Amino acid sequence: MSLRFDPLQRFACASCARCCRGHEIAVTAGEVETLRAARAERFFRESADAAEGAAADPFVAVPAGRGLHVIRRRADGSCGFLSAENRCRLHEALGAKQKPLTCRMFPFVLRPGTGSGAVLVASHACPSVTRGEGPRLGDQARELGRLARDWEREHAPKPGPLELAPGRALAPTAAEALRTALRSMLGEAELRVALARIARHLGDLGRWRALRLADDRRSEYVVLTSSYRAGPKPPPAAAQRPGLVSRLLFRGFLFTVLALRERRANAPGWDQRLRLLVLLLHAHGLFPGVAGVRLGAARGVRVTDDAQVVALVKGFLQQAVEATGGGRRSLQGELAVAAAQVQAALRLARMRAGLDGRREARLEDVREGVIAAADLDQLDHGLAARLLTLFAGPPDDAFDRLAAELR
Numbered sequence: 001m002s003l004r005f006d007p008l009q010r011f012a013c014a015s016c017a018r019c020c021r022g023h024e025i026a027v028t029a030g031e032v033e034t035l036r037a038a039r040a041e042r043f044f045r046e047s048a049d050a051a052e053g054a055a056a057d058p059f060v061a062v063p064a065g066r067g068l069h070v071i072r073r074r075a076d077g078s079c080g081f082l083s084a085e086n087r088c089r090l091h092e093a094l095g096a097k098q099k100p101l102t103c104r105m106f107p108f109v110l111r112p113g114t115g116s117g118a119v120l121v122a123s124h125a126c127p128s129v130t131r132g133e134g135p136r137l138g139d140q141a142r143e144l145g146r147l148a149r150d151w152e153r154e155h156a157p158k159p160g161p162l163e164l165a166p167g168r169a170l171a172p173t174a175a176e177a178l179r180t181a182l183r184s185m186l187g188e189a190e191l192r193v194a195l196a197r198i199a200r201h202l203g204d205l206g207r208w209r210a211l212r213l214a215d216d217r218r219s220e221y222v223v224l225t226s227s228y229r230a231g232p233k234p235p236p237a238a239a240q241r242p243g244l245v246s247r248l249l250f251r252g253f254l255f256t257v258l259a260l261r262e263r264r265a266n267a268p269g270w271d272q273r274l275r276l277l278v279l280l281l282h283a284h285g286l287f288p289g290v291a292g293v294r295l296g297a298a299r300g301v302r303v304t305d306d307a308q309v310v311a312l313v314k315g316f317l318q319q320a321v322e323a324t325g326g327g328r329r330s331l332q333g334e335l336a337v338a339a340a341q342v343q344a345a346l347r348l349a350r351m352r353a354g355l356d357g358r359r360e361a362r363l364e365d366v367r368e369g370v371i372a373a374a375d376l377d378q379l380d381h382g383l384a385a386r387l388l389t390l391f392a393g394p395p396d397d398a399f400d401r402l403a404a405e406l407r
């Protein structure tokens with residue numbers, strides 16, 4: 001199995017247990033059987049301070065999930081097998097190999113890839129990945145290969161259609177030409193220039209005159225324009241002011257990030273539903289805000305141009321470029337969602353600084369924003385994924401909005 005990943009990215013689990021809270025943890029039928037045979041329910045706790053032992057089955061079948069289960073979560077949203085010391089009781093009591101593959105896999109996600117091998121993506125929802133802590137992935141290639149093979153054997157993920165935009169097929173060589181062009185554009189020294197160049201290229205590819213072409217002609221067009229725009233003398237590009245509709249759609253995107261953050265921070269119930277409603281109104285400018293969330297505080301706050309922030313933003317986008325073609329969304333959709341995620345991260349960073357009385361968002365603010373926005377990676381199928389693509393807007397708008405966020 002050919003596997004691509006960024007060898008310079010870093011990761012070492014810091015046992016912060018962020019991934020054990022607020023996530024659904026999927027368990028296969030085989031794993032449930034093994035864990036039941038090992039009487040895993042002994043290590044379950046109904047709340048953080050309850051005695052060990054489950055009051056009901058710790059594994060809940062997913063409706064129409066063909067044997068798939070999830071681990072029952074506590075009222076505060078954390079995994080029932082999480083100890084008070086932030087450790088996994090299955091790992092402690094039964095050994096690392098008995099942990100569900102979903103848990104062993106995190107923060108990595110395997111995207112099957114089309115024509116260019118599978119891609120292993122490290123989720124920025126893990127603070128260690130976002131902070132660049134631990135050994136380089138290039139030095140963990142053997143373990144990562146093993147994990148990817150286990151995942152493939154268990155779940156056999158199938159690549160979806162390779163499309164430039166929904167219903168507009170693209171040849172693998174054209175997808176690779178586009179990726180090569182985007183890599184070169186991201187290599188531009190100045191981030192805003194890089195974003196403007198990407199926006200103009202994606203805008204051109206999204207025009208009707210390119211989309212309406214027959215599949216082979218469209219692929220040819222993508223190859224030709226990608227090599228021209230990434231060439232030694234690329235046409236000058238300037239960021240454009242994002243349109244009103246695109247800015248309105250982005251409010252829906254921002255609300256989704258805030259909603260996931262709220263669900264992670266507070267236990268489900270009526271209080272949470274009320275806070276979500278208030279957040280929805282606030283994100284659309286119809287309510288002054290709630291504790292810790294006042295989007296207006298971002299006004300007048302700029303993002304530092306610190307080299308580490310630039311590297312973090314470029315790294316996030318670079319990873320999205322590499323993962324395009326995995327069939328989750330069209331290439332245009334995948335890139336638009338990634339740009340909107342970074343924009344949401346920067347907006348949260350600016351808000352955090354503003355609430356703190358600062359006029360500049362620092363590296364730590366941006367990291368916190370990126371970690372929160374990366375939680376959207378969970379919403380990668382069904383209606384939620386389609387809504388995110390809609391809220392992200394067209395890819396050129398998403399990159400223009402992101403460039404504007406950096407002002």
Ligand code: SF4
Nearest residue numbers: 013014016017019126
């Ligand atoms: S979020 Fe990352 S660092 Fe924290 S426990 Fe999970 S894998 Fe480890």
